[in-house]
Amino acid sequence: MTENLLTAVAPDGEEALALVEASEERGLLCTLFGRCRVVYDGRASSRLDPGDRLVVLKPDGTVLVHTDGGQQPVNWQPPGCTHEAAVEDGEFVVRSHRSSPSEELVVRFERLRHATAYDVTDPAELALTGTEEDLRQRILDDPELLEPGFEPRATERETPAGAVDIYGEDTDGNVVVVELKRRRVGPDAVSQLNRYVEALVRDLHAGTTVRGVLVAPSVTDTATQLLAERDLEFVSLTPAPDT
Amino acid sequence: MTENLLTAVAPDGEEALALVEASEERGLLCTLFGRCRVVYDGRASSRLDPGDRLVVLKPDGTVLVHTDGGQQPVNWQPPGCTHEAAVEDGEFVVRSHRSSPSEELVVRFERLRHATAYDVTDPAELALTGTEEDLRQRILDDPELLEPGFEPRATERETPAGAVDIYGEDTDGNVVVVELKRRRVGPDAVSQLNRYVEALVRDLHAGTTVRGVLVAPSVTDTATQLLAERDLEFVSLTPAPDT
């Protein structure tokens, strides 16, 4: 058994308890595999009958209950929760809770097949490209991508309805509100843009024309309809130049 | 080693390869712990420098890369992906890919501390309460919760702008459009309701009054403003009766 690596095959309750507590003390990430029931009560409530699952306990208080399928855990607790392990009626039990909002998750193992604890301190930062931020920078670097003569004046400009992605001016001196989306958009993005435009129409001097431009790779038909109804515009752009 | 439970402490590339391939063959869920780099290219692109992490391979093709903190994996692939493991330059490598959209994830291990494979076939269904569906049922069971004399006529009624949660009539014969939210709502929910109301105003006979009612536990100030501007209403209700 290596330093900062604990494992136990088919541990009984006490063994598992020792491992989880040691894990907690040393700030290790813990994985538990076995047959368990799960009860959750908080923002909603859920019950999960017995089944074989993988349970992950992270040093930051996160709890994940994973089944054989799906990217999302079937049950979970967010970071910042505190958990205690115990042996109750011969069953190994993990209780995780938080206040604000009040939430509790209880995982009760009928049978534990395996338990491990690892040190997973991770210094690296994820470098991600292709985000909305990249799309914004692409337009700021070359405003002509939006339209000839477009001049950005501000990003994240505040309005009563929220912050506008890019606020600028066209060649005729009209105000241009730009809403950016990194992927194909539907009706929600059009409504969002519309909120900003309406807020600015109210705020600015009467007589100022405010154009709203949605920038995204593409839009759905419904979104196109909505854009037309509200006199809003669309410009097709992706976060990264096409290759 | 129990049936359908494979483990390996500090496996070399070949051992890990055998375990992952056996895991795949038998439909097991596989966990890998070690120091790795991760490269992702697809809808976006990301690079992650070496760090100690937990990698989960599910039998449905899901891949999760978890660090010490956070509920979300730092990298992942969705269900339906296919992955191959290999030893390259002495390193154990997992490549996962899918088409439509074209995406690839490569996890390259400098060092593998532990590997396991479990059978996690899970027959149980999650029983969840406190959802929007519960809120809908609560109102259908007792329409007076919305307002005296409210009469539901349909759920999921289609409009050009999408399906209305509850479509009904008030005591004056006006059309009532109800949008339900299980939790406190912001501007987006107001816009959504507004889209349905506008679509129905266009669709129905001129002269028909269409009321829009947002039902949720509470609303933000901005949402209240928006509701007022658009002549929409708010009724406070939670998915479950208060206890």
Added chain:
DNA sequence: GTCTTCATGTCGGAT
């Protein structure tokens, strides 16, 4: 804390 919006959102249901 609350509010707002982004996300490689994911997921499910309907067309």
Added chain:
DNA sequence: ATCCGACGTGAAGAC
């Protein structure tokens, strides 16, 4: 396959 909206959405940044 696309579209649409819910989700115990989570996570980040602003206030």
